[in-house]
Amino acid sequence: MALLDVQDLSVTFARRGQRTVHAVDGVSFNVDAGEVVGLVGESGCGKSVTSLALMGLLPRQRGVHVGGTANFDGTDLLSLDQRSMRDVRGRDVAMIFQDPLSSLNPVVPIGLQVTEVLVRHRDMGRDAARKEAVELLDRVGIPDPRRRLKEYPHQLSGGMRQRALIAMAVACQPRLLIADEPTTALDVTIQAQILELLKELVRDLGTALIMITHDLGVVAGMCDTINVLYAGRVVETARRRELFAGRRHPYTEGLLASIPRLDAGRGEKLTPIRGSVRDVLPWLDGCAFAPRCDRRVEACVGEPPAMVPTHTGHEYRCVNPVPLASKEEAGA
Amino acid sequence: MFRFIVRRLLQLVPTLFGLSILLFIWLHRLPGGPETALLGERGTPESRAAIRESLGLDEPLPFQYGRFVKRLIQLDLGTSISTKREVTTEFLQRFPGTVELTIMAMVIAIGVGIPLGYLAARRRGSLLDQASVGGSLLGTCVPIFFLAYVLKAIFAENLGWFPTIGRQDASIEATHITNFFVLDGILTREWDAAADAIWHLILPGIALASIPLAIIVRITRASVLEVLGEDFVRTAEAKGLTERTVRRRHVLRNAMLPVATSIGLLTGLLLSGAVLTETVFAFSGIGAFIRDAISNLDYPVLMGFIMIIAVIFALVNLLVDVSYSLIDPRVRVR
Amino acid sequence: MTLAPGRGKKVKLDRLAELSAVRDDERGVSLWREAMRRLRRNPAAIVGAVILVLFVLVAVVGPFFVPYGTTDTMGIREGVVKSGQGIIPGPSADHWLGYDHQGRDEFSRLVVGARQTLIVGIVSTLIGLTIGVFLGGLAGAAAGLGGRWGRALDNVLMRIVDMMLSLPSLLLAVSVAALLGPSIVTVMIAVGVVSVPIFARLLRGSMIAQANRDYVLAASSLGVRGSKIAISHILPNSLAPVIVQATLTLATAIIEVAALSFLGLGNPDSAVPEWGLMLADAQPYLGIRPGLAIYPAVGIIITALGFTLLGEAMREALDPKLRR
Numbered sequence: 001m002a003l004l005d006v007q008d009l010s011v012t013f014a015r016r017g018q019r020t021v022h023a024v025d026g027v028s029f030n031v032d033a034g035e036v037v038g039l040v041g042e043s044g045c046g047k048s049v050t051s052l053a054l055m056g057l058l059p060r061q062r063g064v065h066v067g068g069t070a071n072f073d074g075t076d077l078l079s080l081d082q083r084s085m086r087d088v089r090g091r092d093v094a095m096i097f098q099d100p101l102s103s104l105n106p107v108v109p110i111g112l113q114v115t116e117v118l119v120r121h122r123d124m125g126r127d128a129a130r131k132e133a134v135e136l137l138d139r140v141g142i143p144d145p146r147r148r149l150k151e152y153p154h155q156l157s158g159g160m161r162q163r164a165l166i167a168m169a170v171a172c173q174p175r176l177l178i179a180d181e182p183t184t185a186l187d188v189t190i191q192a193q194i195l196e197l198l199k200e201l202v203r204d205l206g207t208a209l210i211m212i213t214h215d216l217g218v219v220a221g222m223c224d225t226i227n228v229l230y231a232g233r234v235v236e237t238a239r240r241r242e243l244f245a246g247r248r249h250p251y252t253e254g255l256l257a258s259i260p261r262l263d264a265g266r267g268e269k270l271t272p273i274r275g276s277v278r279d280v281l282p283w284l285d286g287c288a289f290a291p292r293c294d295r296r297v298e299a300c301v302g303e304p305p306a307m308v309p310t311h312t313g314h315e316y317r318c319v320n321p322v323p324l325a326s327k328e329e330a331g332a
Numbered sequence: 333m334f335r336f337i338v339r340r341l342l343q344l345v346p347t348l349f350g351l352s353i354l355l356f357i358w359l360h361r362l363p364g365g366p367e368t369a370l371l372g373e374r375g376t377p378e379s380r381a382a383i384r385e386s387l388g389l390d391e392p393l394p395f396q397y398g399r400f401v402k403r404l405i406q407l408d409l410g411t412s413i414s415t416k417r418e419v420t421t422e423f424l425q426r427f428p429g430t431v432e433l434t435i436m437a438m439v440i441a442i443g444v445g446i447p448l449g450y451l452a453a454r455r456r457g458s459l460l461d462q463a464s465v466g467g468s469l470l471g472t473c474v475p476i477f478f479l480a481y482v483l484k485a486i487f488a489e490n491l492g493w494f495p496t497i498g499r500q501d502a503s504i505e506a507t508h509i510t511n512f513f514v515l516d517g518i519l520t521r522e523w524d525a526a527a528d529a530i531w532h533l534i535l536p537g538i539a540l541a542s543i544p545l546a547i548i549v550r551i552t553r554a555s556v557l558e559v560l561g562e563d564f565v566r567t568a569e570a571k572g573l574t575e576r577t578v579r580r581r582h583v584l585r586n587a588m589l590p591v592a593t594s595i596g597l598l599t600g601l602l603l604s605g606a607v608l609t610e611t612v613f614a615f616s617g618i619g620a621f622i623r624d625a626i627s628n629l630d631y632p633v634l635m636g637f638i639m640i641i642a643v644i645f646a647l648v649n650l651l652v653d654v655s656y657s658l659i660d661p662r663v664r665v666r
Numbered sequence: 667m668t669l670a671p672g673r674g675k676k677v678k679l680d681r682l683a684e685l686s687a688v689r690d691d692e693r694g695v696s697l698w699r700e701a702m703r704r705l706r707r708n709p710a711a712i713v714g715a716v717i718l719v720l721f722v723l724v725a726v727v728g729p730f731f732v733p734y735g736t737t738d739t740m741g742i743r744e745g746v747v748k749s750g751q752g753i754i755p756g757p758s759a760d761h762w763l764g765y766d767h768q769g770r771d772e773f774s775r776l777v778v779g780a781r782q783t784l785i786v787g788i789v790s791t792l793i794g795l796t797i798g799v800f801l802g803g804l805a806g807a808a809a810g811l812g813g814r815w816g817r818a819l820d821n822v823l824m825r826i827v828d829m830m831l832s833l834p835s836l837l838l839a840v841s842v843a844a845l846l847g848p849s850i851v852t853v854m855i856a857v858g859v860v861s862v863p864i865f866a867r868l869l870r871g872s873m874i875a876q877a878n879r880d881y882v883l884a885a886s887s888l889g890v891r892g893s894k895i896a897i898s899h900i901l902p903n904s905l906a907p908v909i910v911q912a913t914l915t916l917a918t919a920i921i922e923v924a925a926l927s928f929l930g931l932g933n934p935d936s937a938v939p940e941w942g943l944m945l946a947d948a949q950p951y952l953g954i955r956p957g958l959a960i961y962p963a964v965g966i967i968i969t970a971l972g973f974t975l976l977g978e979a980m981r982e983a984l985d986p987k988l989r990r
Binding site: 057086087089090094095097102103104105108116121 | 571577581582660661
């Protein structure tokens, strides 16, 4: 049984005088205990909104509608009221965000921002919480943690801030951790360190991790299963090796092909995906990727393509998928 | 921190210096010349001669200015034309009244304004929100003295709920030590006197509070709205903290920063308003006295009070800056 | 969004291409045009604008249509008004708002008073605006572009502004008024002077912020002279907040004029009606005829509200942070 089973998640934003935006348009995926799952896609494909919906953090306004189910260990997260959701957040499911500086309260010391999670969910007293906070900060690799407790976010470096946020997230040993572009705002060298840290924690605590990113490199190094999103829907799901070796969806193919390679010859042009994210067809009217797809055929327009399942668990939403290179590779 | 304060105090000096020069020029430009200004129309020839002597009016201007400054430093601000008492005495006697009134107004403005602004921001677009915004716009458009008269007419004269004028009922024989009537009542344990003093402060306090209240509601609302959209509030929510914790530690602590700055700037408005409000309610603070000084052309009072108020004002601004650096760790002075 | 019905899939695919092309037509819109668009949709702005138009109409055209003269103390002549005995007749068929304490027709005075109030408000705001913009512009340009001497000049100018700010507005106005003697001009100058620091600071801050922007760096590296940069480039971009502030200042100017009249610093002769003065003069008769105070007060409140609504709406409309 999967730890988290998301079925047909949809999020729509309706505003007066503007077109309804289907940010998430029927997303389904699962996460097993201890597994690292990637949600990959360009900006605007709905991956962040998905995570916010799961956490119940979408603005509670009239125009926002969330549909579908998200079964977390027996409970549908989407049906919980705010109060119950507050108990779940931080304790069972935790999240870290993209920009560590703006994600920290500038006028409260770091120590307090860590201990408040411990006090809230594990009912710890102040001194016990402080001791635990020191250990947590140490565990995430922050040097001299005792001194850091009293410091403010602006006194820490970018990498240390993100580490602190990770410490806050794992303080109560949640069963699921969601990381939304945790390294995008950081220097490249720090990126690698943070990703290593996440991998360690996942391994040591047995936490499942949903890794949201647009960077296939990150995904290649970390994820067990990868879901590729486009225009609010999952277009391909596969285990890591299968995705990179035998991708089927043209969009995935496009993403992989557009990555600059060190071993490419000089003067060789880069191959981006033609068109832009705005050149989209609504899923109702066919395949959303059709306007940009080189493999487009008549069947792509008119009916939304369904997910094609395979015996390996690799699924893709395409009627004219990228052909497998050879029988041997497919079977590997 | 200490050096910061000293530095700011030093910055004060040129400003006060310039102000004294302006006042000096002002004094000499008043209709009738400084002697008439300081003595009034009914100055006797002897007193006029005495003034000429002490001001050194026959000496060159720089010397006159020197004497002027010397007198200022010695806190000799002259004598009131109308009451014949020293300007400093008059100030010290009436200032506590205005302070009490100002405190009452700020208590009302902050006590009502901040919660209202917060709620309006939380429930954006609701009736409460729109009413608050509309009300605060309206609040800045109503002349204070008109509001004071309306309040007085309805609640004091008509309904009789509050006293119409003054700081205290004459029938209560209150002992006055500090001239802060409320404080005096508490110190001497004359609870009826203290309560009566507070009762006298309510209507004028409401009138005086109208503009600060409007401003505080607006700034609080805008600030809370801005903070609510910040990422760290989202982080706090993601941690599953209780609504109370998020509100207090994350939203309010950040949203109050701009509000705190503006509270300091409101002091000026409060003083201007005090002059008008005290006049309407015959409240014997410095405001009403300034009003009388204007009609009586009591220039020594005007000049002296202006100088004192400028100094107080500057000190209050300094206090605000210092406290701001205490509240916001990013601004901590090294 | 559905595709138009067409002859088969080929049409559908062509429509796809069309759709992608259509989306590339978004052009940049200037700040002002965008602001006007937003203003037109803002109900508060519309209300404010309507109030203002009405006010200006009444002020400009009204006096030509009033039934009586504003100095004609007909009430006393006719014997109907005896303010000493507390008899001041209220609204009637002939006199829509009744008589005032000197037997004059209140309605006529109210309408003519609108004109004087408008003039007073505009003049005082203009005084503050011109002096403030000059000081602030000079300081801002000097600080942004002038190097060491520029910064020194900026310092001196700002010290002067600080001195003006070291006094509460009313006391500043009172000091100015004391110098010049009570008259309507005094009040206008006093209120104008009070608003100088606001405009000066605003424009200076705006210009300094602009001076640090890249386009200024680009212009100066192309050899454009500092003064030309200041006037042709920085100034226009810094004007938006000044215009907003001018509108808001107009509102407070009207109210402050009323306050100064109340304190006895305005025109002692009430022959020329002005709302602030009318309000002040009506204070002794509040018990007998509160209307005499209420009419001008309501006029002041509504007019100030109109300017404030419009000003606040303009501030929101011109806020670059809100641009999509």
